[in-house]
Amino acid sequence: MSKQLHPVSLSIMGKEYRIACSTDEREALINSAQLLDQQMRKVHETGKVTGADRVAVLAALNLTHELSQSATSSNSHDITDFSDRLVNLRSKIENVLENP
Numbered sequence: 001m002s003k004q005l006h007p008v009s010l011s012i013m014g015k016e017y018r019i020a021c022s023t024d025e026r027e028a029l030i031n032s033a034q035l036l037d038q039q040m041r042k043v044h045e046t047g048k049v050t051g052a053d054r055v056a057v058l059a060a061l062n063l064t065h066e067l068s069q070s071a072t073s074s075n076s077h078d079i080t081d082f083s084d085r086l087v088n089l090r091s092k093i094e095n096v097l098e099n100p
Contacts, residue, residue, distance in 0.1 A: 012037045013044070013052060017096050032089065039063055060093070 003022035010017045010033040021029050039059035049055050067082065 013040050013055070015052075019092065019096060021092075029092075035063065036060075 003024075005020040005022060006026070007018045007020050008026055008029055010019060010030065012033055017033075019029060036059060039062055040055050043049055043055045043058045043062070049058055064086070067086070
């Protein structure tokens with residue numbers, strides 16, 4: 001049985017994105033978008049980086065670094081789960097960037 005997808009509106013750096021996701025992933029997606037928005041705003045506020053794409057890449061690198069640091073302190077099962085979640089998140093991000 002396939003999961004039914006529903007659109008979710010997200011605001012990142014003042015720009016609205018509509019992402020389709022299953023009901024059980026909705027809250028996690030919203031929390032992830034809020035975290036990304038916070039990280040992008042931090043990078044943007046430094047004034048050293050211009051352009052939304054560069055801000056997004058640096059924010060993603062910061063978040064990935066933080067996650068990888070916490071994953072290295074976990075056991076191998078958690079690392080596999082973490083890796084799967086990163087692949088899924090990357091796919092969602094690429095989808096948003098390709099279909100603004």
